[in-house]
Amino acid sequence: MSRRKFLHLIAGLLASTSVTPLSAASAKRIVVVGAGIAGLTAAQTLRQQGHSVTVVEARDRLGGRLWTSKRWQHMPVDLGATWIHGATDNPLSALADRIGAKRLITRYANTTTYNTAGKPLNNAEIRQLEQWQARIDKALEAAQTADTDQSVQAAVEKALGWNSLKASERQLVHFILNSTLEQEYAGGIHELSAHWHDAAAAFKGDDALFPDGYQVIVDHLAKGLDVRLQHVVQQVTWSDKQVTVQTDRGAFQADHAIITLPLGVLQSEQVTFSPPLPARKQQAIATLGMGTLNKCYLQFPTVFWPDDQDWLEYIPSEAGAWTEWVSLTRVADWPVLLGFNAAERGKRIEQWTDQQVVSDAMQTLRKLFGANIPDPVDYQLTRWNADPYARGAYSFNSVGSTPAMRDHLAESLGNMVLFAGEATERKHFSSVHGAYLSGLRAAQQILE
Ligand SMILES: Cc1cc2nc3c(=O)[nH]c(=O)nc-3n(C[C@H](O)[C@H](O)[C@H](O)COP(=O)(O)OP(=O)(O)OC[C@H]3O[C@@H](n4cnc5c(N)ncnc54)[C@H](O)[C@@H]3O)c2cc1C
The missing domain is CATH 3.50.50.60 (FAD/NAD(P)-binding domain)
Structure with a gap:
């Protein structure tokens, strides 16, 4: 058969x-x-x-x-995988349909990106980000046809003339590499294979969560x-x-x-x-490679972020620090934000106490939404790398x-x-x- x-x-x-x-x-x-x-x-x-x-x-x-946590009444949160990626023709959608599992769609079109000072990007900044994205895409395309493999970082730094870049430009490049590659593949840019990091096939459609x-x-x-x-x-x-x-x-x-x-x-x-x-x-x-992706759910007494957005992105001064957030307000009507840390940053914060992680997250959110936003009423966070029965989040194609x-x-x-x-x-x-x-x-x- x-x-x-x-x-x-x-x-x-x-x-x-x-x-x-x-x-x-x-x-x-x-x-x-x-x-x-x-x-x-x-x-x-x-x-x-x-x-x-x-x-x-x-x-x-x-x-x-x-791993769905039921600790918060009426707000079950996934500490492992969240989405069916490419829900239109993903085989999991067929299974979920047959068993009548409810799903909600999050959309990348509903994204606001904030600059390092915490302000939503203006049109000029959006254009600048797009230009850097195009340069990075070009560098990686060239690296994929090169005879020998190298890390994503080496390929991009060489092509962009890293030493000649200003600190603010490096921040933008790091943000793009973290938000588009490290957060997706969970490997660090110094480990991801320029040839094969994106060798996975994708299904069509938006992402659905349960x-x-x-x-x-x-x-x-x-x-x-x-x-x-x-x-x-x-x-x-x-x-x-x-x-x-x-x-x-x-x-x-x-x-x-x-x-x-x-x-x-x-x-x-x-x-x-x-x-x-x-x-x-x-x-x-x-x-x-086995990569790292850690989640930090924060439940708040009120919603102080834009409630029509699914994704909030931040261009941090420290590479990879709280670049990606998901709001569960538009899709589920919950006062909950989910922050991610991937790869090296994800590994590093596993050494911190819960309080240190939450207060680090809050420092970023206060940059975006002001000093007066409330503290979370509760949090749930993961340490997938330290988990003896996972030892990481998921595998990636490393150099070599x-x-x-x-x-x-x-x-x-x-x-x-x-x-x-x-x-x-x-x-x-x-x-x-x-x-x-x-x-x-x-x-x-x-x-x-
Ligand atoms: C934070 C995070 C977010 C993710 N987000 C997504 C997402 O949104 N969408 C998506 O498609 N994928 C996502 N993934 C990836 C997805 O969760 C995994 O690819 C998938 O669940 C792996 O399933 P598996 O059966 O291969 O492995 P596992 O689920 O790890 O199953 C292996 C089992 O083996 C057990 N085990 C380990 N050691 C032993 C032992 N010595 N003896 C007996 N049993 C043992 C483990 O406890 C485990 O239950 C995410 C993963 C993480 C960690």
């Missing part, structure tokens, strides 16, 4: 989660490592086809990098599954007859295992493989990596141990839909 046909068939089945029974002889025992969207998708697909599936998950919750949180998708996919929470996988041992997944609470024997560990976890070598992983898979793990490395990461070990997860998707890495498609792919490999 072609992959497209399989996807179509399975997407329909996943909407219902009903099971087609198999005879005991043809039902296989399958262990899925990780209850993120890749693992849950693979597990549910195989369960529906009548196989005996167990999911082992280190955390005490489902979803992995999908007012009830991405959890609606997680809960749906997990229905009826045997999930063992708080089981930390330590070792995977395999032969051509059997796979053993060793956890801190016992071992699981299976005919196949699907590994959906995040790239950062694979890099940390906290899970070992016996026999060891093939050299080219090890090389892919070592070379691809190639898209083929993602195929190497995805390769199965004798069709006994299969690999899924966002990092294994050459075309859709770093996304929820990539993880979802990878789960379908791994399930299909077993079903074939």
Whole structure:
């Protein structure tokens, strides 16, 4: 069956989660490592086809990098992924439609950008920003056809004659690189490959978020599954007859295992493989990058920012500091702002206390909206890099990596141990839909 046909068939089945029974002889025992969207998708697909599936998950919750916090009454906020990117033809939209999940659309057209002094850009400043954007685009286009790869930073600095730029011009360039690349790919500009940083394919349409949180998708996919929470996988041992997944609470024997560990976890070598992983898979793990993106939600007693905007951007004097904000007021009518810090800046603030992060965020907001704005009534923030079961936000194409490395990461070990997860998707890495498609792919490999 072609992959497209399989996807179509399975997407329909996943909407219902009903099971087609198999005879005991043809039902296989399958262990899925990780209850993120890749693992849950693979597990549910195989369960529906009548196989005996167990999911082992280190955390005490489902979803992995999908994580909806219900701490604020009537305002569930996503601490992991927020959006279905390119909602028109994204396969997650079809799943969300089938289960009747509510969605809201945020639009980049609803963006106000503020200069370093905190004033909305005037027309001349907007034109200046567009001109720098065009120069950067040109520099990166040229770098993409160059024989050897280099970092985005090296390519841009060389092309723009960095040493001759004024401090204010450098600030603009850093703002553009942070807001368009670091915030999107989560890798630093000194690490992102000029050749391959943007190798991911995009779906058409605006971005949609779930007012009830991405959890609606997680809960749906997990229905009826045997999930063992708080089981930390330590070792995977395999032969051509059997796979053993060793956890801190016992071992699981299976005919196949699907590994959906995040790239950062694979890099940390906290899970070992016996026999060891093939050299080219090890090389892919070592070379691809795991990026950082952290969120800081601030809930306020009143809305003091423009309530018709979805995005607020700031050109900071310190590279990457609170450049991107999302307002949840227009779409959801919540008095909530979400600030992002990516890459090096995102990593650095993980060392700070919560109070330091919030007060740093408030300094920026006071520049934009005045000294008299109220303090937040509450906050929620993330530290994805320090999270032992994620070790970063999502993968990126670093200097020295190639898209083929993602195929190497995805390769199965004798069709006994299969690999899924966002990092294994050459075309859709770093996304929820990539993880979802990878789960379908791994399930299909077993079903074939
Ligand atoms: C802050 C942030 C914002 C994002 N925003 C978006 C967005 O808006 N749109 C989008 O498309 N994507 C976004 N992403 C990316 C998206 O969330 C991920 O690509 C996707 O959720 C990854 O799913 P996965 O199943 O591959 O991995 P995971 O969800 O990480 O699942 C892997 C699972 O393995 C478990 N695990 C780890 N180690 C062990 C172990 N030793 N034993 C057992 N289990 C283990 C983990 O706990 C986890 O549950 C964002 C990510 C972050 C962090």
